Amino acid sequence: MHSRIIGTGHYVPSNVITNNDLAQIMPTSDEWITERTGIKERRYFTPGEDTVSSMSAKACRMALKNAGITEKDIGLIVMATITSEYYFPGSGVLLQRELGIPGIPAMDIKMQCSGFIYALSIADQFIRSGTYKNVLVVGAEIQSNAIEHSERGRNIAVIFGDGAGAVVLQATNDENHRVLSTHLHSDGTYAEELVMKHPGSVLKDRITHEMLDDGTMLPYMNGPVVFKHAVTRFAEVIDEALTANDLVSSDIDLLIPHQANLRISEFIREKFGMPESKVFNNIQKYGNTTAASIPIALSEAVQEGRLKPGDLLCLAAFGSGFTWASALIRW
Ligand code: UT7
Numbered sequence: 001m002h003s004r005i006i007g008t009g010h011y012v013p014s015n016v017i018t019n020n021d022l023a024q025i026m027p028t029s030d031e032w033i034t035e036r037t038g039i040k041e042r043r044y045f046t047p048g049e050d051t052v053s054s055m056s057a058k059a060c061r062m063a064l065k066n067a068g069i070t071e072k073d074i075g076l077i078v079m080a081t082i083t084s085e086y087y088f089p090g091s092g093v094l095l096q097r098e099l100g101i102p103g104i105p106a107m108d109i110k111m112q113c114s115g116f117i118y119a120l121s122i123a124d125q126f127i128r129s130g131t132y133k134n135v136l137v138v139g140a141e142i143q144s145n146a147i148e149h150s151e152r153g154r155n156i157a158v159i160f161g162d163g164a165g166a167v168v169l170q171a172t173n174d175e176n177h178r179v180l181s182t183h184l185h186s187d188g189t190y191a192e193e194l195v196m197k198h199p200g201s202v203l204k205d206r207i208t209h210e211m212l213d214d215g216t217m218l219p220y221m222n223g224p225v226v227f228k229h230a231v232t233r234f235a236e237v238i239d240e241a242l243t244a245n246d247l248v249s250s251d252i253d254l255l256i257p258h259q260a261n262l263r264i265s266e267f268i269r270e271k272f273g274m275p276e277s278k279v280f281n282n283i284q285k286y287g288n289t290t291a292a293s294i295p296i297a298l299s300e301a302v303q304e305g306r307l308k309p310g311d312l313l314c315l316a317a318f319g320s321g322f323t324w325a326s327a328l329i330r331w
Helices: 019-025 030-037 052-067 091-099 112-128 188-193 209-214 223-244 262-271 290-303
Strands: 002-011 015-018 041-044 076-080 106-109 134-141 163-172 178-186 254-257 312-319 323-330
Touching: 002 052, 002 112, 002 178, 002 290, 015 019, 019 030, 030 262, 052 091, 052 134, 052 163, 052 290, 076 091, 076 112, 091 106, 091 134, 106 112, 112 134, 112 163, 112 178, 112 290, 112 312, 112 323, 134 290, 163 290, 178 223, 188 223, 223 262, 223 312, 223 323, 254 262, 254 290, 290 312
Parallel strands: 076 106, 076 134, 254 312
Antiparallel strands: 002 163, 015 041, 134 163, 178 323, 312 323
8 A cells, every 4th residue: 555645735825025025124135035045025824814724724625626535535634833823732623623524633743844744754654554545734834923023033034934735645556656755854952953942841931021032932043054954964865765766866857845945955956966947946935834835835836737647756854853854756
């Protein structure tokens, strides 16, 4: 038994925030953001309208429609997010409620920018074990309300955006169209290099006035350190996936890297000697949407006809934790 992606979908909020919009409210510029990240604009959620689960439901309905099945056919929801509506419970159960399929398991995976590939891997294991036939694998985030639009927060503020993406993974016996393998890694040594510390369970009091003032309730990133590790780990984990399947980089028809920074994608593309046409990027439009970036990009790649049956698709991610992961898929 194997698993296969039979439908993809995505949703991004309608509120477009350009680099120039950000430059109006904090010390930055379109030139700096474009040169360092490749990002031109991102989407911010509309409070009262968009939530992580409502955006996910829209992405899931699109994926289900494209798959030609309905909510009732789903046996499991695996939901990757680090920005759930509530501290607990997770967003998976809220998505389940919104889709109207009570009773099935709906789990949250908190693995930051690698979250979608972790979720895909978990879904793949459940399908290969014969436990579930159809699984919704989702990545969704609302980052824009945990951003400080100031000099202190600007390296983070210019990067992140909101959105959701989903795939339907289905059991198959077809050797020619399936998930070939997934590869997962983490190294907690670097946990504090990209972190949102509070409200955590470390302190005597979960929430204090001090943490509101000192910024520790907002994400912190040591950008250059993350960048340095990212380029190494992306390359390693892509190599690992290729080696595991007796393939080489020129066999890849489409690489969809987690949309962290266009410079990172370019670095990886050049390292593997791939033409631009084989690497999919949409960070220019959406920024970094953490666990949502790969499924949004995959859904857009499918819409644009960038994948044909039999193509070799490679997904790769790196993020906070540090965590990193890859998947090879015969489309
Ligand atoms: O998705 C999870 C994984 N995340 C990543 O992979 C992100 C990896 N890191 C990066 O993409 C880059 O480190 C950033 C884009 C975040 C930052 O770019 P950088 O080239 O590493 O800049 P830096 O942090 O070293 O800062 C360089 C300068 C500093 O000024 P000084 O000290 O040289 O005067 C910053 O204060 O740029 C300044 N700066 C900014 N200036 C204008 C930092 N952010 C901004 C900004 N606008 N938004």
